[in-house]
Amino acid sequence: MARAENKVTAGPTAQMVANLARKLRVRKGWTQEQLGTELGFSGAAVSAMETLAQPASDDMLVQLERVLGDGMDIFEDARVPVRLEKFPVQFQDYSLLEQQALALRLYATFILHGLFQTEAYARALIGGGYPPFPEQRVEELVEARMARKVLFDRNPVALIEMVVEESVLRRAIGSEEIMRGQMLHLAQCARRRNVTLQVLPMNCGLSGEHAGDRGGMTLAETPEHDHLAFLEVQGESLIIADSAKVSTYAHCYAKIRAQALDPRESLGLIEELAGEQR
Missing domain, CATH: 1.10.260.40 (lambda repressor-like DNA-binding domains)
Known part of the structure; x- marks a missing residue:
């Protein structure tokens, strides 16, 4: 966010x-x-x-x-x-879309997607950003981010995929204890039946190609089966409804997913990283 x-x-x-x-x-x-x-x-x-x-x-x-x-x-x-009112203005439209989505496909390139963050990770991330927020605003944003997790247990169930860069898992946010808790939580999420989690390794592509070199993205399917893309960069965000553009993002996501470790290998790496945080 x-x-x-x-x-x-x-x-x-x-x-x-x-x-x-x-x-x-x-x-x-x-x-x-x-x-x-x-x-x-x-x-x-x-x-x-x-x-x-x-x-x-x-x-x-x-x-x-x-x-x-x-x-x-x-x-x-x-x-x-x-x-919704507690979120930054540019995030509010997407937040409502997220909570109603039938399916989400996420690509996380620098930090973990907000849906998968622990409270401690989110607090360290939001509280350590720039420009700094007052503590009261930090707590408000953390609370709002944690409330988004109801999507995981919603009825009807939402199907959630995430491809996350290996560098995201190795980037220290807060303390080693926070990162270990985050890795353990991520492993729990990966075991959910409605979640598919894959890690894009450092050496992801043949001959050095990287399908995700243009940054992260979110692809969403609405209850009406419309397909949308959501992009964020430097405090700005954009919801894209144009079918041709969304199709291009979907093909890009498919290539990224093909370059990632499979779900079993990804879970193994996450559990290995959790064990390294002592």
Whole structure:
């Protein structure tokens, strides 16, 4: 996911949640501390949500529905749009596409794709980037990235393929402990029936050719069976719907996949790398 604005901004859904939660709290005659006790959060967290200093987390929305929702599903229905609003603007359209996709084919060239990142890896990556984010924004982006993982267990199941450069697995993000945890998580993902994971080795092509030398890509199939491509570079992103262009990217991806290790060999390499991180 691309880096973007260096400030926290509350979207319209987060504002609606804050206003509604405050009104329902006042109607019950509760203080922020009392509502926090009911929710399992601190009074300060409730205050931050109501003042939009920190928009409601996904977990807080679940608890708000339980405590204040009164069976209307208002806070439940707000979970997806609030999550989208936390992403950088240029990522929001793709995020919705990702969550609805029937199938995704991913090619990761510099860092692991966000769907496969552990929380620790994502925090080290987002927190260590430039220009730097405030800690509050880092945590917001980490939470939003982790929420994307619901795709793995969605019904109907999504089919997810990823070809990842070997250099990505060897590039240290954070500590050795973080990388070991990331490799173990990646191995678990590779064993999922709806996931195919392949590693593109350093010496990938015959005579030195490299089908993926133009950078990473995401190919998505929508519920309507349309095929789209998504590209990101330097904080900018682009969704491509032109069928001829998407076909070209698909052929390129097929060549990249052909140059990669097979899934069994790839899992073996990932497990070997996990064992090296002690």
